[in-house]
Amino acid sequence: MNRKLLSLFIAVIMAVCTFAAYAAAEGNPEWMPAEWDMNADVVVVGFGPAGAMAARSAVENGASVIIVEKESREFAGGSAATSMAFKGVFEAKHLYESGLGRMTMEEAQRMYDLEDDCIQWLNEKGMEWQNSAVVGYGRGFYDAVVKAVETLDVQVLYESPAVKLISDPVNKEVHGIQCKQADGTDLFIRANKGVVLATGGYAANKTLLNRLHFADMFDYAVTGAPTQTGDGLIMAMDIGAALDGVTTQQIEWYTFSFKAASDEMGTGIVHTPPALGPYSHIFVNTKGERFMDEEMRVTHSKCQMPFLAYDGTHPVFNGYFNLPMYVIFDQAMFEGGPVGSHDGVCTYASLYGIHNWSEDNQAELERGWIVKADTIEELVEKLAAQSGNAPIDAETLKKTIETYNAGCAEQKDAFGRSEFMLDPIGEGPYYAAQIVPTIAYTIGGLCGGSNGETLDWYGNPIPRLYHAGDIGQPTKMRISALWGCMALGSIAGDACSQLTSH
Numbered sequence: 001m002n003r004k005l006l007s008l009f010i011a012v013i014m015a016v017c018t019f020a021a022y023a024a025a026e027g028n029p030e031w032m033p034a035e036w037d038m039n040a041d042v043v044v045v046g047f048g049p050a051g052a053m054a055a056r057s058a059v060e061n062g063a064s065v066i067i068v069e070k071e072s073r074e075f076a077g078g079s080a081a082t083s084m085a086f087k088g089v090f091e092a093k094h095l096y097e098s099g100l101g102r103m104t105m106e107e108a109q110r111m112y113d114l115e116d117d118c119i120q121w122l123n124e125k126g127m128e129w130q131n132s133a134v135v136g137y138g139r140g141f142y143d144a145v146v147k148a149v150e151t152l153d154v155q156v157l158y159e160s161p162a163v164k165l166i167s168d169p170v171n172k173e174v175h176g177i178q179c180k181q182a183d184g185t186d187l188f189i190r191a192n193k194g195v196v197l198a199t200g201g202y203a204a205n206k207t208l209l210n211r212l213h214f215a216d217m218f219d220y221a222v223t224g225a226p227t228q229t230g231d232g233l234i235m236a237m238d239i240g241a242a243l244d245g246v247t248t249q250q251i252e253w254y255t256f257s258f259k260a261a262s263d264e265m266g267t268g269i270v271h272t273p274p275a276l277g278p279y280s281h282i283f284v285n286t287k288g289e290r291f292m293d294e295e296m297r298v299t300h301s302k303c304q305m306p307f308l309a310y311d312g313t314h315p316v317f318n319g320y321f322n323l324p325m326y327v328i329f330d331q332a333m334f335e336g337g338p339v340g341s342h343d344g345v346c347t348y349a350s351l352y353g354i355h356n357w358s359e360d361n362q363a364e365l366e367r368g369w370i371v372k373a374d375t376i377e378e379l380v381e382k383l384a385a386q387s388g389n390a391p392i393d394a395e396t397l398k399k400t401i402e403t404y405n406a407g408c409a410e411q412k413d414a415f416g417r418s419e420f421m422l423d424p425i426g427e428g429p430y431y432a433a434q435i436v437p438t439i440a441y442t443i444g445g446l447c448g449g450s451n452g453e454t455l456d457w458y459g460n461p462i463p464r465l466y467h468a469g470d471i472g473q474p475t476k477m478r479i480s481a482l483w484g485c486m487a488l489g490s491i492a493g494d495a496c497s498q499l500t501s502h
């Protein structure tokens, strides 16, 4: 080697060493943690059915996987664990149609086939069926999911909610997540290939619900899992993710709940007429007027909800004119059986034994969750004291009851209530309570590409970010639910795990 070449060689070596020393001194960019605590090829956020199947497909592609879950093992499972785990009969073309242009027929068919594949896998791992539902309903389903995932080489970190995506502020590329551990310390997990968000919906996040749907706040209860706080949605929005399908039609309503009871117990305590009747109850607004068929099937309905009727005629004071709302019922119904959610009703309260309504309604009467009075005048006064709202006009309420009872006698109801449910309200004593619209879960949220990529507002995928499940379903109108969420998880986990590591 001549002297010129030698000095060039030395210069190059020195430049490389200088650069390496400089890079080492600089460390990670300031938006990244100084050190990662753990790493995996694919980091899945949320251990519901969507997250579970994302993990499964990633592992099957040879990727290392960490799932972080907000709850303890006992309370994990979000909506899945509280669900009925009922499987409707759908075909691929129904998924395609409900996608409203968001997927091709081939993509719908892939989703349909993957639903089946996930079910077969869970069946092989011991999931059992009774007719069209999983044995043990949502709990049984979720236990089967956990058992199946535990046969895989997947690390699950319970009680480790993800709080932030670590992403490059310039190109948004996702490098990992920040979690909070039970003792309050941070845990930074690097995702070599990418992150799949599967944190479920946002039904239990009042701020999001109001900002995205109901600018005028109103009281409502949630019967589904309280984990549905839209964490993943917020983390993704924080780095520029777009929203899709965030409409009132993507809210899954679930009957009505007693307000006082739900507030006290921190979860929806549902009002149900006694299983075998009588159905001698009506719902009234603050004016004391009826406004709906009380037996209308609100659960899963995508119809315009009567309680959302909105008075927009006043230049300043607009609002929902049927809210707050109340249930009024008689002694016969009080004696007919539990008027609140009892064993077997699919709610978070029943599932975790938070409250099972008494057989004779007495315990709830004593707790003040329902009020009793001999006359309508006394009833509206007690109701006002219980709810904190202005009293209902007693005279209007009396007339409403008269009109309703006359309809019962003629077997013809002004709001189309079926004859079978038309039981007149008898003489006092009367019973009443404020009830609130109730949400089970939401399915709108993030906007996804065909492989579960999370898109920004310009329609571009956010590098290395995927999502699946109730955090943003491409099919609308709840058609996919549990089974579709698993298919979406499989798709996202598969695509994410095929990326090259960075």
Ligand SMILES: Cc1cc2nc3c(=O)[nH]c(=O)nc-3n(C[C@H](O)[C@H](O)[C@H](O)COP(=O)(O)OP(=O)(O)OC[C@H]3O[C@@H](n4cnc5c(N)ncnc54)[C@H](O)[C@@H]3O)c2cc1C
Pocket (backbone or CB within 6 Å): 045, 046, 047, 048, 049, 050, 051, 068, 069, 070, 071, 076, 077, 078, 079, 080, 081, 082, 083, 084, 085, 086, 087, 160, 161, 162, 163, 198, 199, 200, 201, 223, 224, 225, 227, 228, 229, 231, 232, 254, 346, 347, 440, 441, 468, 469, 470, 471, 480, 481, 482, 483, 485
């Ligand atoms: C009352 C009720 C009845 C239902 N009945 C049916 C039915 O019969 N059939 C059907 O097909 N579907 C049904 N569904 C719908 C179905 O349960 C959901 O569509 C499905 O569970 C959604 O799955 P997911 O994985 O997206 O979310 P989830 O099941 O909600 O799971 C999300 C998981 O993410 C975790 N998580 C949340 N935030 C974080 C965070 N920050 N960090 C880490 N983890 C986090 C949660 O704790 C949870 O474990 C029902 C739902 C409800 C509420």
